Amino acid sequence: RQAIVQWFQSTAATTAATSDGNDNDKDDPVVQEIQTLLDEIRTNQQAQQTAVPLEVPSMGPVQQVSDGGWTISTECRRDPQTGQLLNGCLQGSTLQPVHIGTETWQFMKQANETIVQKGGLEQHKSQYQGGKKGKKRPRHNAAQEDERRRTIWSQFQTFLQHHSPPPQVVIDGANIGFYQSNFVGAPRHLDYVQVDWMIQHLERELASKSASTSDGDIVEGNDLASQQPQEKESGKKVPRVLVFLHERHLNGVPRKFQNLVQSWQSAGQLYTTPFGMNDDWFWLQAALHWKCLFVTNDEMRDHFFQMLAPRSFVSWKERHQVHFSFGDWVRRSHDPSQEQQQNQQSTRSRQVLLQYPEPYSRRIQRIAPPDNGNKDQPPTTGLVIPLPKQGDENRFLDGKHVDDSAPTEELYLCIRATTTTYRPTA
Numbered sequence: 313r314q315a316i317v318q319w320f321q322s323t324a325a326t327t328a329a330t331s332d333g334n335d336n337d338k339d340d341p342v343v344q345e346i347q348t349l350l351d352e353i354r355t356n357q358q359a360q361q362t363a364v365p366l367e368v369p370s371m372g373p374v375q376q377v378s379d380g381g382w383t384i385s386t387e388c389r390r391d392p393q394t395g396q397l398l399n400g401c402l403q404g405s406t407l408q409p410v411h412i413g414t415e416t417w418q419f420m421k422q423a424n425e426t427i428v429q430k431g432g433l434e435q436h437k438s439q440y441q442g443g444k445k446g447k448k449r450p451r452h453n454a455a456q457e458d459e460r461r462r463t464i465w466s467q468f469q470t471f472l473q474h475h476s477p478p479p480q481v482v483i484d485g486a487n488i489g490f491y492q493s494n495f496v497g498a499p500r501h502l503d504y505v506q507v508d509w510m511i512q513h514l515e516r517e518l519a520s521k522s523a524s525t526s527d528g529d530i531v532e533g534n535d536l537a538s539q540q541p542q543e544k545e546s547g548k549k550v551p552r553v554l555v556f557l558h559e560r561h562l563n564g565v566p567r568k569f570q571n572l573v574q575s576w577q578s579a580g581q582l583y584t585t586p587f588g589m590n591d592d593w594f595w596l597q598a599a600l601h602w603k604c605l606f607v608t609n610d611e612m613r614d615h616f617f618q619m620l621a622p623r624s625f626v627s628w629k630e631r632h633q634v635h636f637s638f639g640d641w642v643r644r645s646h647d648p649s650q651e652q653q654q655n656q657q658s659t660r661s662r663q664v665l666l667q668y669p670e671p672y673s674r675r676i677q678r679i680a681p682p683d684n685g686n687k688d689q690p691p692t693t694g695l696v697i698p699l700p701k702q703g704d705e706n707r708f709l710d711g712k713h714v715d716d717s718a719p720t721e722e723l724y725l726c727i728r729a730t731t732t733t734y735r736p737t738a
Contacts, residue, residue, distance in 0.1 A: 397696070404682040442613055505569070510636065600628075606633060637665045644661050674722070678695055694727060
């Protein structure tokens with residue numbers, strides 16, 4: 313933050329215009345050096361866009377032709393429900409979400425598909441898997457394994473294309489089932505009851521939200537209220553969620569949980585992934601194909617690494633991932649229709665706590681202030697920069713950006729040209 317503020321307070325960030333419209337500082341060696349660096353940044357961004365689709369906006373121009381300078385506001389707060397800034401020089405402006413275009417969706421789907429069918433992207437030369445999972449495993453029968461994977465994946469793609477209506481949420485079943493299970497004496501199998509809590513909670517919440525909203529398209533990154541309602545087909549209840557579980561979790565299910573698992577299968581809420589393939593590939597591809605929300609606490613660092621770390625992956629994750637936890641124990645509401653499928657499990661369950669994506673993106677962005685009503689002095693765009701806060705280590709996917717001294721509150725640095733005659737330099 314200090315370096316950014318120092319830049320906008322420097323003379324290099326504001327260049328006065330001469331009477332003939334030329335910048336009188338253009339021969340200043342400091343300005344020339346800065347301009348060279350800015351040109352280099354833009355060149356690198358263009359090169360990256362050629363290799364990997366990138367629709368995340370850059371910082372944009374950081375110089376203006378004006379004698380008014382810049383207004384800088386630190387520690388600006390926002391309304392978490394709307395993204396509207398509550399104070400500072402851009403008060404009333406609304407933070408915007410990063411748009412994920414068709415090209416980006418297609419790139420990520422194709423990248424995941426290539427990793428599944430060929431063992432990795434051609435450009436990925438590292439011997440490591442990423443995500444602290446060690447070195448890649450040797451593939452002794454690569455040709456035979458690839459053929460098997462292609463056959464299974466082709467069947468899965470057919471499933472995705474013909475599954476109608478598509479689920480509104482996909483669930484990483486293993487991540488939910490093994491949540492908080494790392495303790496002495498923990499069972500070796502996943503917690504099927506926790507998975508059921510998640511399924512039933514989402515089904516109830518989606519049904520409730522669907523009843524109170526009109527039909528509409530799925531909106532990127534919003535909570536379940538914005539998701540498309542499901543209709544009943546021929547009187548049969550259509551599942552709104554789909555949980556993905558690896559086959560190993562469904563072989564030898566303890567007897568007391570077998571009816572529970574059977575209920576998911578009967579309701580069309582379960583997709584089983586095969587041996588020899590990573591279950592993450594399947595729910596990740598489903599979330600990309602259906603452009604829906606997905607529930608997991610997995611930060612997918614290995615997938616990010618294997619996809620050559622595109623910024624678009626981080627933006628997609630930020631707009632569609634739902635994090636979860638389980639809260640206090642509560643008594644279940646009595647529902648005779650579910651008594652059999654719950655296999656007379658405990659009448660108590662833990663609260664399901666979900667953290668949905670924000671309606672905006674926490675990224676450096678340019679936004680326009682609210683219309684001031686003065687047509688002679690149109691509002692200028694302003695620059696908004698998120699400040700570090702605790703918990704940011706998960707945003708960067710490598711787990712190293714930890715700062716215990718950072719605040720817990722989400723704050724922004726806002727910068728706006730002081731004069732309305734603002735003209736960004738080329």
